[in-house]
Amino acid sequence: MREDILTTELQKVSSESQRRELYSMDWLDDKDKIIEGAFAECYLKMHPMICIHGILFTIDGIVSDESGIKNDIYSMVRPYVTSGLARKVEQLLQTIKLEAYSEPLPLQTDRIRVANGTLFLNGEFSEQKDFCLNRLPVIYDLDVEKPARWLKFMEELLNPDDILTLQEYMGYMLLPTTKAQKMMLIIGKGGEGKSRIGLVLRELFGNNMYSCSLQKIEVDKFARANLEYMLITVDDDMKLEALPQTNHIKSIVTLEDQIDLERKGQQSFQGVVYARLIAFGNGGLHALYDKTDGFYRRQLILTTKDKVDGREDDPYLIDKLRKERDGIFLWALEGLQRLVSNNYVFTESVDAKQNLVDAQEEGNNILAFMKSEGYLQFEIGKKISSTDFYNIYVSWCEDNLEKPRASAGFLHYIKENQKRYGLIYDAKCIGNRRGFHNVCKAEFTPVTGKTPFD
Incomplete structure (x- = not known):
């Protein structure tokens, strides 16, 4: 060759x-x-x-x-x-x-190419350097000092269990693979310093990192070609607007094959994209129409600690963190080793799991409606028409200042998730009317406001 x-x-x-x-x-x-x-x-x-x-x-x-x-x-x-x-x-x-034409090089997920050679996941290191898709601008040196300022910054920013998750995700981004099938969102109120992580990632990944908004990746057909051969994509100021569609982001997060890419003025082609997505913002990532579990289960959501009152920000923090680049690389490598040994399953704290539940409910108020009390009664043998079911949902939305979804979207979600709630859809549930078995409108008692079955 x-x-x-x-x-x-x-x-x-x-x-x-x-x-x-x-x-x-x-x-x-x-x-x-x-x-x-x-x-x-x-x-x-x-x-x-x-x-x-x-x-x-x-x-x-x-x-x-x-x-x-x-x-x-x-x-x-x-x-x-x-x-x-x-x-x-x-x-x-x-x-x-x-x-200089060459056939595509193979993706090698058993090694990390660094500035001074090649590091293999089995611990071997070679100073040999050959042509490669990605080489990091870091020096592999086991004698480098621990990144003390970075570790202190992590303690100030995240809870201990969430630090482990970020460590594993930064390690995950070192390899050209999407085996974990996750993207990461780090959310805070503002001023905590989370954007400094993006600057540190630039030091670790150099020109193997691409900065772009998630919205642009989703809606701009040319933006996705810029991700080819990138190890990571960083959105350092995630917009709060809901995505009009999610199919491109979902496919990038889980992609294990080639994808159709297009550059301006060129014929589309089948390319390789393994860029992991990490975004920082003040709110979660939601979709206008996609309310499925598939959209949310691809997300790891970490929330930052509140900024301590009276804390004085260090204007030279990023300069100090840049000096610890090689030590931070070893820290991320430790996270990668833990992730690989756990078969690419991330360590997730109780808070991180709850963040995902909260994000799903915020993005899809049907979830909160189905968990609410006083509106529905779940009991084997009961029935409700699709029209009455939707009207109860609209009533709940009015009581909770929520915007109801269209009836078609509501009924589609209930039908798709009927097993979760123990329901059975029937096209002739009540006479010739469509509806669901094992649920009905709750009956309020005039005194307590509770259903007779509470």
Whole structure:
């Protein structure tokens, strides 16, 4: 494969002076016109790369910014191009990509590529560096000091059990896998410092991290192509508006195969997306129409501690945390090891589990209605028509200042979850009227307000 050839070539070319020795003017003809194929070959000898799906990769991973390459090309060809220089630079860049073409590299989930080599999950470490999809800008060093300021920051921000969950999730993001099938939301009232986590993630992941709103990922058909080969996607200011749809986010969180991606002006293609989603905000993530368990069970929701009165914020906190980058990496690695040993099941605190229940009820008031008292009576043998069932729900919404869902959405949810509540849907429940068995309208006693069955 071309990447093997280029890796061998790169190992031979260890210094900038040696790189320059490879440089020749063979890419100019006798009239000083550029021979594009020869130019591309020459450039790749100086700067070994491979190209997958139009994206360039070096031994340091993905090339997310091509401006440096364009500047190199510009410097090399400027004396020989009298007009259309910018167009020629773009043209040569595309030729380089064609010359560097490679089949997709395999996803390897048994190792983490770091700045000083390759770390295997079994504990082995090699200084060998080869072409890869992702390389982290961290140094693997077991002798590095513990990240004391980071650990203190965690204690100030989260409850102890939730710290374990975040540690595991940060470890989870080190590998190109979606086995855990979860996204993470960290929610607070504001001012707690949760956005500092996003800045620390940038230090750990470098250009393997993409910043984008969840709303844009869901509704913008071009945004999802930017996630290709990214390890993580961070939304550092999650909007409170409900998502108009959720199918794209759900598929990204659980994706174990290729997905259709599209870039502007290009034909759509089947690409690889394993970017884990993490978002920070002041409220949960909800959907306008998707009220299913499938949308919520993909979420890990952590809530921050309230900001302590009189706390003085440290304006240099992020600078201190950046200095602990390599130690924070080891801390995240510890979380990854725990997650893998637990078969990719996260540690979830009682609070985190309750956060999910609360989010579901906030996003779908039918859940709260079905748990309420004084409106419904559940008893084998009882019956209720679909119309009466919905009217009782509307009455509950009016009493609790809630906005009722449309009747079709309400009845669809009850039918989909009838086993959960011990109900049986019947198209001819009462005469020829549709309805449900084992439930009826509650009967209030005039004194206590309770049903006769309480």
